Amino acid sequence: MAKGYWFFQATVRDMETYKKYIAADRVSFEKFGARYLVRGGEHQIVEGKARDRQVVIEFDSYEQALACYHSPEYQAAAKFRFASADSDVVIVKGVD
Numbered sequence: 001m002a003k004g005y006w007f008f009q010a011t012v013r014d015m016e017t018y019k020k021y022i023a024a025d026r027v028s029f030e031k032f033g034a035r036y037l038v039r040g041g042e043h044q045i046v047e048g049k050a051r052d053r054q055v056v057i058e059f060d061s062y063e064q065a066l067a068c069y070h071s072p073e074y075q076a077a078a079k080f081r082f083a084s085a086d087s088d089v090v091i092v093k094g095v096d
Helices: 015-031 062-070 072-084
Strands: 004-010 035-039 051-057 083-095
Touching: 004 015, 004 062, 015 062, 015 072, 051 062, 062 072, 062 083, 072 083
Parallel strands: none
Antiparallel strands: 004 051, 004 083, 035 051
8 A cells, every 4th residue: 555645844933833834743653643744944945936844744545634634623724724824735545
């Protein structure tokens, strides 16, 4: 079964509120078995555009990745993100 991945970029406008998002998203990520592969960190834009913060999260399946995003737990956490950052989230099915 192919894994699922969240590719997430954010430009944080309000760090105090964004910290609430980080604390709240933990509930849904634990429930759906998410694993951080990239969480911020040093990066270089070598082509195109990117936001300030880069995150890659791995799930056991594409279906788990989608279910996590659409879960009530994550949607409650995401309200803090919407209020504090400009962001892009893409959910991708991995290669079998």
